[in-house]
Amino acid sequence: MSVTVRVPAKVNVQLAVGAARPDGFHDLANVFLAVGLYDEVTATPSPDGPRLTCEGPDAGQVPLDESNLAARAARALAERHGLEPAVHLHLAKDIPVAGGMAGGSADAAGALVACDALWGTRAPREELLEICAELGSDVPFSLVGGAALGTGRGERLRPLEVGGTFHWVFAVAEGGLSTPAVYREFDRLTEGTDVPGPVASEALLSALAKGDAAALAATLTNDLQPAALSLRPALADTLEAGRTAGALAALVSGSGPTTAFLAPDAATAARVAAALTASGTCRTARTTTAPAPGATVLS
Known part of the structure; x- marks a missing residue:
């Protein structure tokens, strides 16, 4: 079996x-x-x-x-x-x-x-x-x-709680980024500064619960993004291409180098993906939705 x-x-x-x-x-x-x-x-x-x-x-x-x-x-x-x-x-x-x-x-x-x-x-x-x-x-x-x-x-x-379906586009970069390397760069960039303790954004949690894409877009943040951009500056061009094409918001996904774009609907997501692919700033762009279920036995 x-x-x-x-x-x-x-x-x-x-x-x-x-x-x-x-x-x-x-x-x-x-x-x-x-x-x-x-x-x-x-x-x-x-x-x-x-x-x-x-x-x-x-x-x-x-x-x-x-x-x-x-x-x-x-x-x-x-x-x-x-x-x-x-x-x-x-x-x-x-x-x-x-x-x-x-x-x-x-x-x-x-x-x-x-x-x-x-x-x-x-x-x-x-x-x-x-x-x-x-x-x-x-x-x-x-x-x-x-x-x-x-x-x-x-x-x-x-x-x-998630109160609706969110439409996403993911731009896949050439090559990968090492998560430990991105954290080391985060430490280097923040050395000598007072790094605040991490706290979840209540506005973001509320946007998720309401299924409000515009409100979620206004609250998206990634503290590792400056480190990822420092190691891979070309990602800034990908982020800008997605915003210009109509994404509500754009950010580096986790430690990168994949970039994520939140769209208001499926049609806009498709246009953003096409524009990203045509821009030459990424290898490919994928559309999908969230949330998705966790590990699931298929057979």
């Missing part, structure tokens, strides 16, 4: 970043929104697992060894239940790789759910979320989906 799980990408509609902690992490107020771009993770029994294969755009950039979060997720679940991680994980990727949309974290959450179903471990939700938090700051949200406020280093989640 095999089990296939679909997992969503995310956009950070607010990413408030505090100063570096003694452990090297940063306290965050991270408002996650799951969007309808998906990876699929298929788990099949294999005597020499965990073994990984991958297909899709930029599959060649995906590590297929034990450093991959999906392999680590399978091993973590197996160890907790006294099993051998005898599984072949196949990643069908549609989320941009190293693009600031949590594709690796999504694969980890998908692998965890797929292995739980394949092995019949029946781990409670709380246990799965514990393992997710051990694997990385974005992994718990990839499991949960929808919308949530992440605090701590992003792993402590509070579900949020």
Whole structure:
């Protein structure tokens, strides 16, 4: 038998970043929104697992060894239940790789759910979320989906109400950006300044709850955007191209280099995507909607 799980990408509609902690992490107020771009993770029994294969755009950039979060997720679940991680994980990727949309974290959450179903471990939700938090700051949200406020280093989640459908365009850049490198650049840019403690925007949470795209656009923020632009200045041209084409707002998605554009409706989103593609400032542009469900067993 095999089990296939679909997992969503995310956009950070607010990413408030505090100063570096003694452990090297940063306290965050991270408002996650799951969007309808998906990876699929298929788990099949294999005597020499965990073994990984991958297909899709930029599959060649995906590590297929034990450093991959999906392999680590399978091993973590197996160890907790006294099993051998005898599984072949196949990643069908549609989320941009190293693009600031949590594709690796999504694969980890998908692998965890797929292995739980394949092995019949029946781990409670709380246990799965514990393992997710051990694997990385974005992994718990990839499991949960929808919308949530992440605090701590992003792993402590509070579900949020979303009152409607939001239309998004994502411009995929050439190459990726290293999340640790972007945080190091954030630290360099803020060195010697008083970095305020991260706090979620009540106006943004209200806009989400009301499904008000214009109000949400007015409150989108990403404290990592200056660092991402410092490392990849050309992203400023992509952001400007999307705004000029009619986006309500534009920002770097997470640590980048994918850029995100909020549109008032599907027709405007399609026009923005076409303009971005024609501008030559990105490799491709994708339209989709949010919120999207978290890790879901398909078969």
